[in-house]
Amino acid sequence: NAGVTQTPKFQVLKTGQSMTLQCAQDMNHEYMSWYRQDPGMGLRLIHYSVGAGITDQGEVPNGYNVSRSTTEDFPLRLLSAAPSQTSVYFCASSYSKGYNEQFFGPGTRLTVL
């Protein structure tokens, strides 16, 4: 199993540009989530999904959209990038949303100029 994969690893955007961060898992996990990690801080939940076709907001959802058309994929869209969205983004998955280990991807480092 490849586990949780994320692309790209690095990205530089200009303010106002849009892009999609890709996340995929091959473990047939129901639950997937997106976090952002800023320097000196822990991870903060952006959006999550408890299954295909179901998504919900986390702690910091503004400026981000998600969709879950398949069990495997959970892309994160930045509609109009802002410098405040400069961060490292992690995707995670687990078998269910409950008491289960969450597996994290390697992260995407995004810089918005």
Add this chain to the structure above:
Amino acid sequence: GESVGLHLPTLSVQEGDNSIINCAYSNSASDYFIWYKQESGKGPQFIIDIRSNMDKRQGQRVTVLLNKTVKHLSLQIAATQPGDSAVYFCAENAGGTSYGKLTFGQGTILTVHP
């Protein structure tokens, strides 16, 4: 909102010593806690978890202790090795309608000297 915090941002130990990393949480409704290890340039890696109906749980070289009275969580690493050097995060899940939503602490940097 509720948050999870750490007492010490950095911890330096000698190889072979035991390490203790502490975490304070403020949400009394939290019923599930996890410790993650994050190495430079990588995503967090699960270490050990504990439910609120337990006080202690042991893994391989690691032990998590939960004191609900004072809302305190600790991670003990036995015979610390240079490969244990990383940032350690505690995370909590409040359960109920927050089921599946993890709140992370700031992290503690553990440095192990050979």
